[in-house]
Amino acid sequence: MATSGKRGTAVRIHRIADITQEPREIHTPIVAYKDMPIVSLEAAAEPLVPLLPAIQSYVAAAKSLCKNPPADGLTLDESASIMLYSMGWTPEDQCLYIALNATLRSEDREKLMPWLSYLKLLLTALQQLPSERGTVFRGIKSDLRNEYRKDSTIVWWAFSSSTTSIGVLNEELFLGKEGKRTMFAIKCSSGKDIQKHSYFPSENEILLHAATQFKVVDSLDQGDGLYIIQLQEIESIHPLLQPLLESNSDNGSKDQPVHTVTSPISELGVDTPHLEELRCLLNCINDWDLDIFRIEDLSCQQPLTIIAYRIFQERSLVRTYAIEPHTLISYLVALEHRYQPVPYHNRTHAADVCQSMHVLLNAPALDGVFTDLEIMSAIFASAIHDVDHPGVTNPFLINTKNDLALTYNDDSVLENHHLAVAFKLLQADERNIFSHLTTKQMKTLRKIVIDMVLATDMSKHMQLLADLKTMIETKKDTGNDIIMLESYDDRVQVLQSMIHCADLSNPTKPLKICMKWTDRSMEEFWRQGDKERDFELEISPMCDRRLASVEKHQIAFIEFIVHPLWETWADLLYPDVNNILETLEQNRDWYQARLSAPASVSAGTNITNSSSPSSSPTPMTKTVSSSNEEDSLMK
Template identity: 25%
Template sequence: MTTKIIHFMVNGTLEKAEFEADCSAADVKDVFRAAAEAGPHHILKLYSVDGGVLNISPLLEANGEDSYYRLEVVASDLKSVGMPNELDTMEHRLHHLESRVMEDVGQTPEVVCDLKSQVESFKRKLESVKHLSWMELFKEDGDHQSSPKPRSSLLSVQEEHQQVRRKFLNMSSLQVTEEVREHLKTPTFDNWQWEEAEMLVLLQVMFTDLDFLTAFHIQLDVLQNFLFQVFCHYNNIPFHNFRHCFCVTQMMYGLIWLTDLKSKVSRIDLLVMLTSALCHDLDHPGYNNVFQINAQTDLALRYNDISPLENHHCAVAFGIMSEPECNILKNLSSDQYKHIRGGMIRCILATDMARHNEILHKFKSIQPVFNFTNKEHKEVLMKIMVKVSDISNEARPMAVAEPWLDCLLQEFFNQSDTEKLKGLPVAPFMDRDKVSKPSSQTGFIRFVLLPLFTEITKLFPCLEEHILEPVRRALDFYSDLERAGKQQQEEEKQGEQEEQGRSSAGGAVL
């Protein structure tokens, strides 16, 4: 049996891991977890010599001492800084009890809910002590799987969601390192390296690091319930799923920091933009507005063919917040609530691409005289920021962006196949028989992304380096691919014609 040797640095010490090529991924992770002295709920990250994140699995490439990997623990739990073991044990037993009851009767009894509430209340009191507050701590960062796990057909959706919830709650008190927190503020962040529960932890970090919990009196458990319900209300479809939601929110978070919006707009408007990004595609069915209208679906009928999906996303968002345990806005004044609700509705409705030119032209008209104290100017900017975040994949590194294009085309092809079966009109850019990856991007980048990103860069010149230049490079890349593809088609066509000519000439001689 082939043995693989992996050299890696952890806690300042060069270590060596040795395992068989056919061992399980769990066994490999256990080896690295033991070397890092990490617990079962810690997040580990393994980095290559050039800083890329590696998947901890039996497929890891063997290396030498001079090309060692770097292993880090991304987060540590509160026990390591003084959280009582008894409280941690009680929480674990409650989660276990809740899961067992859920399996038996399908719902959590009131007595368990009360116990959970008491434990979480006591934990919040402990966390309010400065030296125990998890918001004051910065732990080491670690590794995780580089690609999302496919959902098991053996588990129901509800069971899968509960697994994510348990893992999220176990991880929610872990401390994300300063290095990861800083990387989270950049467009180069790689979403593919994080699992669903880990992304929920990072979303929690975004809300806490922007000081939303303190400013708007949001209880930590309410935020966690809200984030989990947002996760539950994204469907398992190729593109418009929870990972897309995370990417859009993370880009919005990055733009807030890159443009120093914290010093330019109020914190309540930052909350509007980040929460709008989080909720902008809730319960997306994988079929766009054109399909909804042409197929006369319930959504199209309900919203009179006016942005049916975006109206639905808004309704689902506020439906989640209508539940007290998920209502992150419940401690706000009536005026504050109206401000946030109105802002979220405007921002989410702005993501309807049918309104793209209208909103862009409005922004272009005010951009030369833009004034952050002008209410109308600010509202248009907020729409633009959500729109930029929504369609920002090509501003990311190619290794992050290209898999998203595959996901989008899969969703497009699913829709066009259904439209053909139903006898509905099919958009050429969604037709698997008429579109290629390069052709799908060149027009979109040239006529949608570049005009939009160019305008936002005029207001925030710092974004040219971070989002405009990467999009220009993406256009060059796909344009080259498109030209090469056309040239190959022409050569193949010419070869066929020459072959037909030779066959005809041979026939004439005979």
């Protein structure tokens, strides 16, 4: 069973000294656990059995060892989740806290999937414990000064055990008094005292949350091989581990609402050390060829927040609709954190579509066509249009009887879910960016946004295209190329087509940008194919990584879907988007030439390093189910 005695001491030493495994890279935030239901500890542990075969035995032990009723108003399952974390067993790689922390440190967020239920239960329990505000200590028998430079910012991605007693670290079993050793003096504000729920109740263990950010305040040489690194916990407005909105207990304990921004707003809406370079890039926000991947990097993985914030400012929507900057940032941060770390349908795709929508709205032919409210609705719709996308298609959700498919009756499953998530985020006062709209304005905005996001369902592509062609024939004054859009319905129809174009804009972008989208979209396809193989389902077209041809898929997608759409859009706005159409056609020709070349790239080959005058990828479509490739692109 769980370790005690010398082995138990080793467990405590390991947790307090478990520092060198922390990666230096910034990973994507940890958010997927948040919408998991709270279940029993046994149910939360069930997905972990393949990883930790003995876990259910330790679950039973943890529940039997907990005080009943537990301290701090926790439920038995909540208290036992902490007890289970504090236990150690062999083999070490199958011990819960070691395996969990290794997974939290990994950049592959998909590895967290089996852990989500347990993580939700553990974080729910920890949230209800009193926070430790003071100095705590960790340490290791090594010199880590080079990795913790003064004034730098670091992240400890794993849960970090610490102690309030500096004397504990001086004991021979921990740091001792000889050799090179580093002691961390950490001024924390959110540490949790788990002593009343720990397997080691005599130890004053303070648990620091996973994905906590720190500033290195100082690095001191105390002599005799002892170095002290002083850290200060950073209470970021962009937390890397999204906190729960509120306590799930009945004891009335409430934490600070998630993403309430009270600190001064940065000029660009996000905290980043790359302010100057970002400022220069954002001067090109009206350009079609803006490098969204550079924005992704320089914004510390917050591209949607920085793009949407800039557009709201650029279009004076903040002033027109009395939107408080803190409220706007709070909403955008919460929204961005709800985008899952999937290869394609992620926050960067949302930022790209939002910026593309902004550029399309600037077309001279559309000058004066839309009201300010319609423009704000369009920008908002583009920002939210894929929020919480799981990286699989509607047919996959339907065929696997996923809860989302059952909730939305198999009808535009993902699109309805995106809308529900986005509007629910507005329910918190601190995130309600539309609080100053009249009831009529809010009703209008909501209808426009719903109509636009539902139009991103690829199964509606053919009807949308046919309606757009009809509009061109009936609404455009061919004598002076003016679009006659007197009615609200006409304007919304154009906005639906516009977001569809923005969503399918990857093949119209420059090579450097497009090829990255190709890699991401195809990887998401292939991951779905892997899942379909696991479910023993028929693998959807282009989702089998062993058989897929990147070139054939790109050519088919451009010829049958993207080019007809953009050709029609170009007719509507002639000559405003002719250059976009030309790039699309060049990209199609490049793929055709590549397919005809003797050494054509085969399935599974990364093609982003290929040289060419111009090329493009396609976005991952939401609904691929037909055995016919052309049909599959439209379903």
